[in-house]
Amino acid sequence: GEDVEQSLFLSVREGDSSVINCTYTDSSSTYLYWYKQEPGAGLQLLTYIFSNMDMKQDQRLTVLLNKKDKHLSLRIADTQTGDSAIYFCAEGGGSYIPTFGRGTSLIVHP
Amino acid sequence: DARVTQTPRDKVTEMGQEVTMRCQPILGHNTVFWYRQTMMQGLELLAYFRNRAPLDDSGMPKDRFSAEMPDATLATLKIQPSEPRDSAVYFCASGGDSYGYTFGSGTRLTVV
Numbered sequence: 759g760e761d762v763e764q765s766l767f768l769s770v771r772e773g774d775s776s777v778i779n780c781t782y783t784d785s786s787s788t789y790l791y792w793y794k795q796e797p798g799a800g801l802q803l804l805t806y807i808f809s810n811m812d813m814k815q816d817q818r819l820t821v822l823l824n825k826k827d828k829h830l831s832l833r834i835a836d837t838q839t840g841d842s843a844i845y846f847c848a849e850g851g852g853s854y855i856p857t858f859g860r861g862t863s864l865i866v867h868p
Numbered sequence: 869d870a871r872v873t874q875t876p877r878d879k880v881t882e883m884g885q886e887v888t889m890r891c892q893p894i895l896g897h898n899t900v901f902w903y904r905q906t907m908m909q910g911l912e913l914l915a916y917f918r919n920r921a922p923l924d925d926s927g928m929p930k931d932r933f934s935a936e937m938p939d940a941t942l943a944t945l946k947i948q949p950s951e952p953r954d955s956a957v958y959f960c961a962s963g964g965d966s967y968g969y970t971f972g973s974g975t976r977l978t979v980v
Contacts, residue, residue: 789967798973800959800972803968803970855901855913855924856969860911
């Protein structure tokens with residue numbers, strides 16, 4: 759079945775770049791997503807990338823997709839304390855039910 | 869901004885009691901999901917509706933859980949009887965296309 763895997767924790771210093779990685783197994787996914795969850799809140803869609811793209815940039819966020827290796831990454835430039843949250847990778851699109859990873863807890867310290 | 873509204877925000881109940889969680893999806897969205905989030909299991913899909921029809925509820929314990937969409941503005945998730953292992957945060961999400969889904973703030977359920 760479909761599976762999405764992420765590392766559980768990432769710790770970075772304020773001002774540095776953060777890179778959160780994700781691997782997935784379903785090659786038929788048309789979209790791949792990054793969601794952010796702050797404490798006590800629901801998941802918020804951060805960005806998405808269509809499966810025929812390699813890269814997407816949105817302000818401080820850069821998404822890289824390696825479809826051959828089924829690897830997705832999210833880079834956050836100039837990481838701030840407000841970026842501390844859990845980041846979920848998900849695959850889906852069209853009639854597919856989205857499959858979520860377990861989430862990566864990003865901890866930003868001064 | 870359009871939002872998905874879930875009620876109640878928090879619920880504490882005794883084992884054996886019935887629990888009903890409600891969700892108002894975004895107007896015009898035709899897809900609704902119910903997820904359960906726990907530390908141990910992460911996000912688990914419980915039920916999936918498209919155009920109010922249930923398409924997948926294989927993740928839901930059928931003997932005690934039920935999910936319905938009586939109309940396009942309301943989705944419900946019911947647990948009867950509730951058990952301590954049902955303690956979790958339950959999220960509703962709605963979507964209208966492939967560009968991601970909007971999540972509600974969740975219902976934090978504690979069964980004692």
